[in-house]
Amino acid sequence: MTIDRTSLRWNGWGPAAQPDALPKESPAWQWIADALGINTPLPETPATPLEKCTLPASGLDGETRLELERIVGANQVHTGDYERAFHARGKSYHDLLHVRAGNLSNAPDAVVYPRSEDETQRLVEFAAARDIVLVPFGGGSSVVGGVTGREQGEKRLCITVDTTLMTSLLSIDETAMTATAQAGIYGPALDKALASQGVRLGHYPQSFEYSTLGGWVAARGAGQNSIRYGRADKWLVSAHVATPSGLWRTEATPGSAAAPNLNQMVAGSEGTLGIITEATFKVHSLPDAEDYRGYLFRSFAEGADAIRRIVQSEIPTAMLRLSDADETFFFRTLGGIGKEHGLKDNLAEAYLRLRGYADRPCALIVGLEGSAANVSHARDRVARIMSACGGLHVGRSPGTSWKAGRFHGPMVRDPMMDHGLGVDTLETSTFWSNIQTLHSAVREAIDTSIRETLDDPSARGIVMAHISHAYPDGASLYFTFVFPRRLDRGLEGEVAQWLTIKRAASDAIAAHNGTISHHHGVGTDHAPWLGQEKGPVGMQMLGAVKQSLDPKGVMNPGKVLGDGIGN
Numbered sequence: 044m045t046i047d048r049t050s051l052r053w054n055g056w057g058p059a060a061q062p063d064a065l066p067k068e069s070p071a072w073q074w075i076a077d078a079l080g081i082n083t084p085l086p087e088t089p090a091t092p093l094e095k096c097t098l099p100a101s102g103l104d105g106e107t108r109l110e111l112e113r114i115v116g117a118n119q120v121h122t123g124d125y126e127r128a129f130h131a132r133g134k135s136y137h138d139l140l141h142v143r144a145g146n147l148s149n150a151p152d153a154v155v156y157p158r159s160e161d162e163t164q165r166l167v168e169f170a171a172a173r174d175i176v177l178v179p180f181g182g183g184s185s186v187v188g189g190v191t192g193r194e195q196g197e198k199r200l201c202i203t204v205d206t207t208l209m210t211s212l213l214s215i216d217e218t219a220m221t222a223t224a225q226a227g228i229y230g231p232a233l234d235k236a237l238a239s240q241g242v243r244l245g246h247y248p249q250s251f252e253y254s255t256l257g258g259w260v261a262a263r264g265a266g267q268n269s270i271r272y273g274r275a276d277k278w279l280v281s282a283h284v285a286t287p288s289g290l291w292r293t294e295a296t297p298g299s300a301a302a303p304n305l306n307q308m309v310a311g312s313e314g315t316l317g318i319i320t321e322a323t324f325k326v327h328s329l330p331d332a333e334d335y336r337g338y339l340f341r342s343f344a345e346g347a348d349a350i351r352r353i354v355q356s357e358i359p360t361a362m363l364r365l366s367d368a369d370e371t372f373f374f375r376t377l378g379g380i381g382k383e384h385g386l387k388d389n390l391a392e393a394y395l396r397l398r399g400y401a402d403r404p405c406a407l408i409v410g411l412e413g414s415a416a417n418v419s420h421a422r423d424r425v426a427r428i429m430s431a432c433g434g435l436h437v438g439r440s441p442g443t444s445w446k447a448g449r450f451h452g453p454m455v456r457d458p459m460m461d462h463g464l465g466v467d468t469l470e471t472s473t474f475w476s477n478i479q480t481l482h483s484a485v486r487e488a489i490d491t492s493i494r495e496t497l498d499d500p501s502a503r504g505i506v507m508a509h510i511s512h513a514y515p516d517g518a519s520l521y522f523t524f525v526f527p528r529r530l531d532r533g534l535e536g537e538v539a540q541w542l543t544i545k546r547a548a549s550d551a552i553a554a555h556n557g558t559i560s561h562h563h564g565v566g567t568d569h570a571p572w573l574g575q576e577k578g579p580v581g582m583q584m585l586g587a588v589k590q591s592l593d594p595k596g597v598m599n600p601g602k603v604l605g606d607g608i609g610n
């Protein structure tokens with residue numbers, strides 16, 4: 044079962060029909076405007092409807108269309124406006140600036156939906172022979188420019204290959220605890236199929252509902268419970284990839300010393316080497332017990348120290364998520380707006396004041412999953428470390444409400460963009476010894492660069508961050524920032540505003556020893572910083588692999604190895 048494209052927003056996030064996540068009459072708008080130093084009413088900035096957008100004519104000629112139809116079937120080759128608009132770009136803030144403004148100049152000439160590995164391989168070989176560009180597309184949830192159709196200056200025919208008709212769970216090896224599925228299966232469908240056999244992969248990115256197995260591997264992502272279930276490069280056992288040089292089957296053994304592990308070339312390849320048609324991955328028994336709960340810390344440093352100690356003590360947790368003081372304040376205030384403030388809340392506040400947690404606290408959510416005995420044992424050990432590090436237990440409700448809304452946060456972005464506000468996120472990781480330095484440097488870079496882009500001296504951004512994934516040696520930092528959009532200079536001015544902020548943040552990450560991406564990938568947006576991270580020899584190796592598998596450069600050109608930020 045796949046998701047009908049027309050049931051989804053082509054220029055936003057989630058279902059086409061969905062309740063407004065931030066209704067017009069909500070008092071939250073005024074609070075956000077005040078926090079941003081905006082003294083005028085927020086403007087109405089709705090997205091351009093499709094019928095008013097400029098779509099370049101498809102360059103697909105009749106003969107090529109016939110050839111494509113011979114490979115994938117007549118019903119699987121699309122050149123209609125909706126299909127081309129849906130596949131023009133991904134879901135980054137930068138992507139949304141373009142599509143909401145009605146600029147669909149990146150739309151591919153056609154979208155094709157292969158139904159099998161054989162069709163995909165024939166399609167890739169056909170494209171290579173004809174020098175036709177192919178852009179692999181799963182859920183299209185890339186936030187780094189990974190699925191942009193025609194890159195600027197690309198003259199060749201451009202076809203997006205949508206994998207979402209390849210949705211079968213092919214097999215489960217209950218003895219080895221691995222499973223194999225076709226790459227185009229969406230998160231919920233995969234989860235359901237695995238759960239019916241008593242197992243799960245456990246990969247839950249925030250985009251889970253609208254992203255695919257192939258996209259998770261290709262972008263080398265991490266789910267919210269990555270501490271327990273691992274990132275994509277950890278749970279991937281093997282893959283089949285349709286490349287211009289033939290079908291590539293990576294080796295599948297639990298451990299091997301037979302030269303470097305080529306699965307690591309698939310994870311993170313972002314469609315530049317070929318199209319992943321199926322993947323084999325590790326699975327886990329469904330947990331008997333779950334425990335999600337909250338703690339408060341007086342400082343980000345104390346909370347980070349608690350996470351480090353828990354992970355280094357090898358206590359089996361599924362998730363540890365620490366918000367900095369700004370993020371804690373933002374979500375607590377936003378969540379409380381419009382709600383009646385009763386006696387219970389007053390007592391809770393008085394208690395926090397008394398214990399010294401009222402002044403800019405940092406919230407930490409702990410998630411535990413597994414057998415009842417393991418969860419209970421882990422809960423006690425976690426509680427001891429939290430307490431030793433200054434954490435205050437605040438009960439289950441922050442944990443359960445975080446879990447219930449774990450995929451809903453992004454629904455707020457469209458209404459914000461409809462009211463002149465920009466919202467973007469970026470992420471990195473570093474060693475524990477550097478985490479506070481990197482947090483401060485990137486926070487400062489985003490805050491300063493937002494102010495630089497605004498004329499009004501009282502206007503500013505809201506910048507917040509959390510630790511989202513933890514390892515024994517370090518952790519990731521995930522930044523979210525909200526800012527008043529530069530609406531006065533059109534699309535070009537808005538892209539320039541975004542570029543100023545993005546460059547400042549990325550330069551700060553590179554200067555302070557963070558990775559340019561912990562889990563979103565490289566796409567076009569992070570490509571200019573990749574060389575600094577991999578070094579000249581590393582870049583030469585990546586280029587040589589690309590050249591060897593895809594000598595004509597038809598597979599997702601401009602991504603990962605390009606330099607096209609802002610395209």
Ligand SMILES: Cc1cc2nc3c(=O)[nH]c(=O)nc-3n(C[C@H](O)[C@H](O)[C@H](O)COP(=O)(O)OP(=O)(O)OC[C@H]3O[C@@H](n4cnc5c(N)ncnc54)[C@H](O)[C@@H]3O)c2cc1C
Nearest residue numbers: 181182183184185189248249250255257258264265314319
């Ligand atoms: C709201 C939101 C929240 C997000 N949260 C997370 C998160 O928590 N964790 C995380 O890791 N990421 C997150 N992301 C980023 C994104 O969802 C991930 O990168 C995801 O793995 C992409 O999956 P997809 O199926 O949508 O792939 P797409 O966006 O379609 O593609 C991503 C990249 O992989 C390539 N690709 C896709 N399918 C294939 C294939 N079969 N073979 C070869 N190449 C392929 C594409 O060409 C592109 O370069 C989030 C994005 C959004 C919009």
